[in-house]
Amino acid sequence: MTETHTTIKVVRDEDLEKHIGKDICFDLVALDKVKSFCVSKVITFNHFKKKLATMFGIPAQFQRFWVFAWRQNKTFRPSRPLTYIEESRSLTVGINEEFELESEAGLILFLEVERGLDLCPVPLLYLEKNDILLFFKVYDFEKETLRYVGRLFVKSRSKPSDILARLNEMAGFDPDQEIELYEEISFKPNVMCEPVDKKLTFKANELENGDIICFQKSSAMDNEKHFPFPDVPxxxxFVHIYELPISSFSQRIRRSKIMGEQTKIVIAEEPNVHRNTAAQYSEVDIETIKDQSSSKSNNSKFIIVDSEEVDALIEDDVIDVIDKVLSEEITISLPSQHSSLGQEARKLDPNLPQQLLQELRDIAFKEDLVEKFKEGCSQKVNFNFTAIKERIDANADAFTSWQLEHVNVIVNLLNKIVSMFDKLENLKKERVTAKKCTDEDNQELKRKRQKILTSKISLTNKQTELKSLDAEIADLKDKLEKLQGYRVKMVEIQDQEKGNITSFNKEVKSIIYRLADDKMKLKSVESNILEAQTELESHKKVYKTFRTIPPF
Structure with missing residues (x-):
């Protein structure tokens, strides 16, 4: 990792659920299987949260991160949530070194997300100072399995007895189921798992953030007789000492070997284990042990299977089953309703058993039925083995249990072969039908191809026309630019003329006002002239009088 980038590993509830009980048994998560992010130290942690929101579909405001920290007992648990200040800083500032797993590993964080009934993210719970984050696992001593069931916030002053109903709900138990609680403290170098006192407070039990509580149904006193591991510790x-895989089936087989049990292991349908995996376990996990009470004196290994397992083995590889049956590597354990070899047989033709077995042998093995079926000669094959089987059943007392068991296997095998080849014929018919449909689809595809080619030619022509139109548009744009230039000039001239008109209007208005004043003055002058003329006429009359008759 360069100095400009850092690694951040984000642990989610999905990781805990996936890892606990499958990849790991102790602690919370397999860190090497957690999603890692190479992040630039320049960005802030809030920016990193936004990226996670896009990736995980969880809005940033619904995310809360807890920092993993080492403890003195060598465990690595979520310790505290990141603060708002830490989230607002760039990753260059970093977080306290005590919370880093290794300098190369970067930062390990647990992403807390709360979900509603519809499993969509909801606002986070407000954390108080006395809140404690606890993780819970449930142990099933009957199946010998351990799984993660969730986490809870508890008050330090509350008691485990306050959350028993909630734990039963998380585990799928009855609401009033009595349960026992244990704290998983550490597993290196030794396992430390101590009971939790349900009557004391969580604080008195010395529980803190990141602690793991394992719980189980309360076991009866005699469970030690029936279950090798009746409680969590x-x-x-046991798992720590022998470092066993998590699979309960493998654990039982390994435990039987460790405890030195001398027994035959009967391959039966194991609970929660698919039937087809039985053949795999028979080769990998199961070593059959010679029964000390058996009358067989050879030291060869053999496998005992029941009637139900025969079907699974035949479906897996019929030829291999035939070879193993003939070589007695597989012994069929079937419930016999007939008398055993030690019982007195009815008086029959002593050659009848061998005759019936020979007839069945001729039908089954004289010619290779599988090859005949492959060659398409199924109609020429004699399938009258059912009638022979009925005759053998009718005279079962004349046969040994070993012979009856193998007759059942061979008849069942032949029925399976016939059924499989019938199925193959039906599949061939389906293939013909599918081929016909495929041919029709191919023809339709060719027609569509021709239409696509026609559309492409039309598209090319339209693209040519479009280019021509684009050229015309370019010319028109040039003309438009020139016209717009002319228009700008006209607008300028128009604005000038508008200004002139406005100025002229003002001048006209001023002239009109002056004209009104002048008219008023003119009227006044005209009035004065009339008065002066009147007065002049008066003076003229006086003058004429004085002129006619001078006063002196």
Whole structure:
């Protein structure tokens, strides 16, 4: 990792659910299987949250991150949530070194997300100072399995007895189921798993953020007789000592070998294990042990299977089953309703058993039925083995149990072969029908192809026309630019003329006002002239009088 980038590993509830009980048994998560991010130290942690929101579909405001920290007992648990200040800083500032797993590993964080009934993210719970984050696992001592069931916030002053109903709900138990609680403290170098006192507070039980509580149904006193590991501590101790895989089936087989049980292992349908995996376990996990009470003196290994397992083995590889049956590597354990070899047989033709077996042998093995079926000669094959089987059943007392068991296997095998080839014929018919449909689809595809080619030619022509139109548009744009230039000039001239008109209007208005004043003055002058003329006429009359008759 360069100095400009850092690694951030984000642990989610999905990781805990996926890893606990499958990849790991102790602690919370397999860190090497957690999603990692190479992040630039320049960005802030809030920016990183936005990226996670896009990737995980969880809005940033619904995310809360807890920092993993080492403890003195060598466990690695979520310790505290990131603060708002830390989230607002760039990753260059970093977080306290005590929370880093290794300098190369970068930062390990647990992403807390709360979900509603519809499993969509909802606002986070407000954390108070006395809130404690606890993780819970449930142990099933009957199946010898351990799984993660969730996490809870509890008050330090509250008691485990306050959350028992909630734990039963998380585990799928009855609401009033009595349960026992244990704290998973550490597993290196030794397992430490101590009971939790349900009557004391969580604080008195010395529980803190990141602690793991394992719980189980309360076991009866005699469970030790029926279950090798009746409680969580004994189971964790066993897994730790022998470092066993998590699979309960493998654990039982390994435990039987460790405890030195001398027994034949009967391959039966294991609970929660698919039937087809039985053949795999027979070769990998199961070593059959010679029964000390058996009358067989050879030391060869053999496998005992029941009637139900025969079907699974035949479906897996019929030829291999035939070879193993003939070589007695597989012994069929079937419930016999007939008398055993030690019983007195009815008086029959002593050659009848061998005759019936020979007839069945001729039908089954004289010619290779599988090859005949492959060659398409099914109609020429004699399938009258059912009638022979009925005759053998009718005279079962004349046969040994071993012979009857193998007759059942061979008849069942032949029925399976016939059924499989009938199925093959039906599949061939389906293939013909499918081929016909395929041919029709191919023809339709060719027609569509021709239409696509025609559309492409039309598209090319339209593209040519479009280019021509684009050229015309370019010319028109040039003309438009020139016209717009002329228009700008006209607008300028128009604005000038408008200004002139406005100025002229003002001048006209001023002239009109002056004209009104002048008219008023003119009227006044005209009035004065009339008065002066009147007065002049008066003076003229006086003058004429004085002129006619001078006063002196």
């Amino acid at each position: 004994s189971y964790l101790q």
